[in-house]
Amino acid sequence: MKVKMILPALTEAKSPFWRPIKYSLSPPLGLATLASFLPDDWDVELVDDHVETLQTDDQPDLVVIQVYITNAYRAYALADLYRARGCYVILGGLHVTSLPDEAAQHADTIFIGPGEQTFPEFLADFAAGHACAVYVSGDGRTIEGIPPVRRDLIKRERYLVPNSIVVTRGCPQHCDFCYKDAFFEGGRSFYTQRIDEALAEIDRLPGRHLYFLDDHLLGNRRFASGLFEGMSGMGRLFQGAATVDSVLRGDLIEQAAEAGLRSLFVGFETFSPANLKASNKKQNLARDYEAVARRLSDLGIMINGSFVFGMDDDGPDVFDRTVDWAVSNGITTATFHIQTPYPGTRLFQRMEEQGRITSRDWDRYDTRQVVFEPMRLSAQELKDGYDRAYRDFYSWANVFAGASGHQSLKHQAKHFFYAAGWKKFEPLWDMVINARRLDVMTPLLEAVLSRVTKAADRASGHRSERVEAVDRIEV
Template sequence: MRVKMILPALTEATSPLFRPIKYSLFPPLGLATLAGYLPADAEISLHDEHVERLRTDDDPIPDLVVIQVYITSARRSYELADHYRAYVVLGGLHVTSLPEEAARHADTIFCGPGEDTWPVFLADWRRGRAQKRYVSTDRTLAGLPPVRRDLIARHRYLVPNSIVVSRGCPHHCDFCYKDAFFEGGKSFYTQTVDAALAEIDRLPGRHLYFLDDHLFGNRRFAAELFEGMRGMGRLWQAASTVDSILAPDLLEQAVEAGLRSLFVGFETINDTNLVTSRKRQNIGRDYGAVVRRLHDVGVMVNASFVFGMDDDGPDVFDKTVDWAIRQGIETATFHIMTPYPGTALFDRIADQGRIVHRDWDRYDTRHVVFKPRNLTAEQLEAGYWRAYRDFYKWGSIWRGTASQPSMRGRLRHLAYAGGWKKFEPLWNLAIRSHQVLHALPLLESVLSGFGERPANTTHKDARKAHPAPQDSST
């Protein structure tokens, strides 16, 4: 049984403006997770077009081709699917949002997460009775096999130690692409704490990156996970929401377990936008207090902002950048609001006749694909690029250090913010020469605050001996 698993390149991967570092950060864990369900004697190959050239002249031809589809990789995904005459299956966010479109290019499609449907398909396929479509309804991570990390070329990624211990998010923002992905069942669920800790134990080195949409989303699970991680000597990064950061105690537990950098979805500094987009967890929250709380415990901030919401005017770019710099935010990620198919935002904008086109290649949060309400499309795109340019000026980076509570924090700010953008050509060279893994010690040094002593690496006694619940209580 020969199985070929492919993560096709996003459209921007072939653009002259392509930033390789963005797509050389994390390996394709979704496909590596599905590979864990395949029989031991299966010949499996895992391919990521962002870090390697994909050969399609297979000899012998694979028995099964598995392709994960995102919206801006849809065109490339369909090209590959049409090329292969083997049994082809498609899954992922775009397949779930537009199943009829995807079905034209596959023998079988998967809607929603695959932990429950993938094993059923494999059994059906081996009997020659595979269905055309499998739809996820039973949401659980119980019995999840170990991720097939042996299939991943670790040396090609800056963060090979990425990990996911939950699925989905307890919140339902109307622009969130993944909210549609988890329809029809639980929208947020976790592994057991023991299973999560066992997966962490398998990863070498110190650094980890949790790719969970909201690692703090189940407070009980998160607290038990952080307790189990104490003493591991890990340094890690993750994502959370402003309300969870402001909640008492949990952040401190995370820091004791090794948290050093957090992705935070601020999205907009305009409260009216928060109401319109159903970003309820941010409404009425003091964003400044969020940043101060993180900095006070030594955690760096990677802030996310979205431009082009209905209450945004031409001044939104300068206001947002100025606020972020004054707060001392280390890194910022800016996006043009993009109404992804399958989301409430898409339905609302489409009903208002404001969708400009459905060229999925341009649904990349860098192009305007709808009619903004209080901006022109030209203003929106120009403001987006200006925000990146102004935030990452050396002068802005230097200004941002002023709010740091310590000299160590100021040095770390300069190293992290400057290193991410100002030395981008060096990152790109390292990626192209497959030397990116050698940057890990530098990343760990910055995260540790330049010389922080590693914690005791004996952690087994700290582990809880009971599982966390599989619910979404927060």
């Protein structure tokens, strides 16, 4: 049996909004996880259309395609092509769950919700010759005891962070704008691996650096605490994502730092209580954002802050206020988004009822374009402000200003390198990625990072010695 698993790039990767660095960060773990359920004697190929050339002159028995909103049209075209050749095509992913009727027109079988529960059921039905048209993930969701991810199918050299890992599913929060919230409806919305299985998966990964792709790594305190305890002494350095309230609550973030956490994606999103209430983002209400920044900075953890523009309480001043706050509080990298009402979300439903959706071209639903009618801004003001926020935050003046706000010289050096490297050298990264030479560039980046860190450590140590000497003199 020949199986082809495909993660299509957004609309043939020819859109003017194509950003190679964004789509070349990590491998398609969802497909590699499903591949672990396939029989050992089946011939399996996994193709990531973002980072390699997709050959479509073959005729596999089974084609598995993962669909997200901005690759939907490309995914449908591929599905139609393979079905016309007599291949059995299945579609799954966020967009399929959001718009199952649309996706069903292009597939023999569709999957609604996460697939770890339903894919083994499909395989049994498929082998017996009576697969269903729809499989819906419901009660009984778990990732405990699932087979190890088929990392042998992943072309590691094509990714900036090949050591990506996911140890939980979903999120305990239910924000109205969250694309993934609808994906986990109808069953458990947040669940974890067993700690020993997560640690075993980590142990399989080579090198030192890890990237947790979980939506909320700190979402289950008991699991996260056990995970960090198990990781202590491994010598790993890792990145992850968490909410504002989880950073402030208890000492879990200290445990994470002790285990090797060095960078955290934090969803600040908005400073407006009215926006937070309207978005059902209760976990951010009445939270001290500056305290979050201070606590992470004091622990030596870099911050990737997420901010959303275009919510109903946002006026023309929101862009400058957000950038000024991010710079003054030492946010290392900022990810700005234009609010996007993804289909399947409560935000989309509300805006559709209000007649505010202005486009249903899924290619434009990339958080970089305006696809709805804002409340207190024009569409052009929102787009211009978003573009200006990126330019201003990553200006050399603000990169220097943000770095200089940290107490540690080591943290200053890391802030400068990451902030500058992420945006100022983006054209270089794009050129390298398009040339398929990450196998050369990634080791070079790791070497540079190591040298920067060691130099900062030496400088910081020398400065500490000078401070101690002055203290002794004063005493």
